[in-house]
Amino acid sequence: MHTKTTASTAVNEIESVTVANTANPTDPAFVNYSNPAPTTSAGSYTIPLPSLNFLYHVRPDLQLRFGAAETMTRPELDQLAPTRTDNSLNRVYQIQYAGNADLKPIKAWSADFSAEWYYQPKSR
DSSP states (O other), X not given: OEEEEEEEEEEOOEEEEEESOTTSTTSOEEEEEXXXXXXXXXXXXXXXXXXXXXXXXXXXXXXXXXXXXXXXXOOOHHHHSOEEEEEXXXXXXXXXXXXXXXXXXXXXXXXXXXXXXXXXXXXX
């Protein structure tokens, strides 16, 4: 499995915050932002995902199956794309940056063993 991810966005910064009446805690904050600056991040990976499957016919109406494989799940798109959020309109002056296009997937091994019995010749 080979994956290449490129995520682009534009990020602006807080330049100033003005509160008309600082004595009133419910007065809104007026926030001025810089012009958005484009930003891009990229990541890629190549992962082999081996698997193994066996089938054994015990009788014509009974068979055993075994399978094992390495599997993966990719990060969600909102975890890959670079983002910036702030809560300054609520007078909480903090900026949060999130997203990383270079996140790798989560891998896991899985296995399955089953017995299959076919009660009629055409029941498969």
